[in-house]
Amino acid sequence: MGNSKSGALSKEILEELQLNTKFTEEELCAWYQSFLKECPSGRITRQEFQSIYSKFFPDSDPKAYAEHVFRSFDANSDGTLDFKEYVIALHMTTAGKPNQKLEWAFSLYDVDGNGAISKSEVLEIVMAIFKMINPEDVKHLPDDENTPEKRAEKIWGFFGKKDDDKLTEEEFIEGTLANKEILRLIQFEPQKVKERLKEKEKNP
Numbered sequence: 001m002g003n004s005k006s007g008a009l010s011k012e013i014l015e016e017l018q019l020n021t022k023f024t025e026e027e028l029c030a031w032y033q034s035f036l037k038e039c040p041s042g043r044i045t046r047q048e049f050q051s052i053y054s055k056f057f058p059d060s061d062p063k064a065y066a067e068h069v070f071r072s073f074d075a076n077s078d079g080t081l082d083f084k085e086y087v088i089a090l091h092m093t094t095a096g097k098p099n100q101k102l103e104w105a106f107s108l109y110d111v112d113g114n115g116a117i118s119k120s121e122v123l124e125i126v127m128a129i130f131k132m133i134n135p136e137d138v139k140h141l142p143d144d145e146n147t148p149e150k151r152a153e154k155i156w157g158f159f160g161k162k163d164d165d166k167l168t169e170e171e172f173i174e175g176t177l178a179n180k181e182i183l184r185l186i187q188f189e190p191q192k193v194k195e196r197l198k199e200k201e202k203n204p
Contacts, residue, residue: 109125
């Protein structure tokens with residue numbers, strides 16, 4: 001089973017990924033082969049990542065959001081994602097434990113990477129999310145969250161912070177776990193993506 005099936009995927013990386021994600025050896029090996037087909041260099045650039053994301057959202061503009069997602073997963077900040085970073089990204093956004101997902105969400109919202117979130121950073125991510133929401137769906141949002149500014153205001157209000165305050169990772173995770181409304185407001189998991197990822201899990 002091992003090496004011939006996993007191609008160039010090293011045993012160490014395979015074992016590490018099996019340990020840190022819920023994916024099986026078969027899934028990881030199959031994904032690695034398709035990853036290499038899409039990215040023969042073994043790395044995804046920012047542009048390639050945005051292009052992959054755009055295929056999920058043909059009716060919207062996901063570039064800004066994809067940029068932030070890419071940044072949050074580029075663990076060594078080299079401007080590319082290798083297979084390990086890519087699989088961990090996939091796991092964290094689809095199957096991670098609530099705490100893991102929120103650690104990722106914190107890094108997504110911590111735009112400048114200084115270890116704390118400001119209100120302007122919340123607004124920046126929410127604006128990127130709004131570019132991906134179908135205009136028809138925006139019309140059905142409640143009045144107090146139907147613009148990026150209102151939604152950012154609502155999120156910040158739930159944390160009980162003043163405009164120029166900062167939010168630590170601990171406050172962010174504890175606050176979000178304690179309040180389902182915050183969780184709903186900060187995340188964007190469109191049905192399309194969930195369905196596509198489920199298909200991929202069944203037919204990697």
